[in-house]
Amino acid sequence: MEHAQVPFSRAIAVWVASYITSSILALILLAISGTSEGDATPIWLVAATSVVLWIPMVAGVQFLGQRYGLGDLRVDFGITFSKSDAWGVPAGIASQLLLVTAVTWPFTQWFPEEFSSDKIEQRARELTDAAHAGWIVVLALVVVIGAPFIEELTYRGLLQGSLARRIQPRLALLSVAVFFAVIHMSPVEIPGLFAFALVLGFMRERTGRLGMCMVTHAAFNATGLVLLALT
Secondary structure, three states: OOOOOOOOOHHHHHHHHHHHHHHHHHHHHHHHHHOOOOOOOOHHHHHHHHHHHHHHHHHHHHHHHHHHHHOOOOHOOOOOOOOHHHHHHHHHHHHHHHHHHHOOOOOHHHHOOOOOOHHHHHHHHHHHHHOOOHHHHHHHHHHHHHHHHHHHHHHHHHHHHHHHOOOHHHHHHHHHHHHHHHHOOOOHHHHHHHEEEEEHHHHHHHHHHOOHHHHHHHHHHHHHHHHHHHH
């Protein structure tokens, strides 16, 4: 159970400030790297950009925890784990293999050009194609460890938790799921990401913690990487 009673207005304000700050830092890093638009993004740059995107977010959440909670991320936002969180592994795998496929399938029939498998996989495949030798380990750390931790802390921990104290919890779950899907800025991925975010939001609501959400998210991303590596 979380202890930080963060007002939603403060949560969204800190999210916006963190997002703007991290985006500026990422653009500066991209400019310094000399990578041009259309060039394949090297994995070191993906990792470095991820770090500069994550630092302001974590700092913002930590600030809110100190202001409205105990100042301990684990306690304030429910970053605890139990043996039952192991169920997140099959849940993440099933979400990647079955849920996302089922939810996306109607769109592939209605809009075959816009929702072709190549377009759906394009962003992830560009990353895996750019990862050679030891860089695949770096990519895995970013995608399987870093991203699930930061995104669950931010979206399910901070935003869903604070919004659920302002409106009906299920409506908060739905709203954050929509936001999570849209903020990834990839229209072809929105249906699948929205459905998966509902799963994560439900886990957050039922357990009151982020442990199972993080495990599920990690398994989901790992399964996606394995699928791309095998095809």
